[in-house]
Amino acid sequence: MKVLVAIKRVVDANVNIVVKGDGTGVDLANVKMAVNPFCEIGIEQALQLRESGIAVEVVAVSIGSEKTQEQLRVCFALGADRGIQVNTEDDLEPLSIAKLLHAVYQREKPEIVIFGKQSIDGDNGQTGQMFAELAGLPQGTFASNLEIQGNSAEITREVDGGLQTVKVSLPMVLTTDLRLNTPRFATLPNIMKSRSKTIDTFTPEDLGVSVERHTEVLHVASPPGRQAGIKVESVEELVDKLRNEAKVIA
Numbered sequence: 001m002k003v004l005v006a007i008k009r010v011v012d013a014n015v016n017i018v019v020k021g022d023g024t025g026v027d028l029a030n031v032k033m034a035v036n037p038f039c040e041i042g043i044e045q046a047l048q049l050r051e052s053g054i055a056v057e058v059v060a061v062s063i064g065s066e067k068t069q070e071q072l073r074v075c076f077a078l079g080a081d082r083g084i085q086v087n088t089e090d091d092l093e094p095l096s097i098a099k100l101l102h103a104v105y106q107r108e109k110p111e112i113v114i115f116g117k118q119s120i121d122g123d124n125g126q127t128g129q130m131f132a133e134l135a136g137l138p139q140g141t142f143a144s145n146l147e148i149q150g151n152s153a154e155i156t157r158e159v160d161g162g163l164q165t166v167k168v169s170l171p172m173v174l175t176t177d178l179r180l181n182t183p184r185f186a187t188l189p190n191i192m193k194s195r196s197k198t199i200d201t202f203t204p205e206d207l208g209v210s211v212e213r214h215t216e217v218l219h220v221a222s223p224p225g226r227q228a229g230i231k232v233e234s235v236e237e238l239v240d241k242l243r244n245e246a247k248v249i250a
Helices: 037-051 068-078 094-108 127-135 188-194 235-244
Strands: 002-007 009-011 033-035 057-064 082-087 112-116 139-149 152-159 162-169 172-176 199-202
Touching: 002 037, 002 068, 002 094, 002 127, 009 068, 033 037, 033 068, 037 057, 037 068, 037 112, 037 172, 057 068, 057 094, 068 082, 068 188, 068 199, 082 094, 094 127, 112 127, 127 139, 127 172, 139 162, 152 172
Parallel strands: 002 057, 002 112, 057 082, 082 199, 112 172, 139 172
Antiparallel strands: 009 033, 139 152, 152 162
């Protein structure tokens, strides 16, 4: 069984981002980049499937510029067998990414395709579902547990009302939630080995995919700063302010 894992290059979660002065986006100059945390969970899940004997190959694929290869090599250091990069400088929207990944899927023919449930930069949470529709595959989204049973899988999903368990046939699409697993750390020997591994590179033209945009970002702004709190002298004063100023109680 082959597992294909989509990964995304994003700003490291520990970095305080700065919006460009013209409001066109986030300033990425000299900013530390990383594998999207939900995608790391996807790589970990694929590695666990291989270690359990269910999968035989883990392939990481990413859409982006040549710098994306840094994150693919992180996946190599974690244990991925192969890497695929679709080379594009554009900041693509989810539909275009899903189309490109669908073209890769048609070449690779994996039994399981894993996505992070969302990226921490765009927070769209759309790519996995769009891909599943394009590929005509069943999907288990927001997964917190996965059990493979022959040619089917039981997926536990986190929903508003609690947990939902669904059964789907293979091949399938999985999107990962935080509680699915805890990603491992790369070891030094694997980091050294990752530098020599080859990454297969394609362009959208190679895959026969058009990446025109269907949406336009009008403006990007930082969230408003948090206002300072105030001290009150009594419970009565607190209740009065909650009722008459904050208007959070009747």
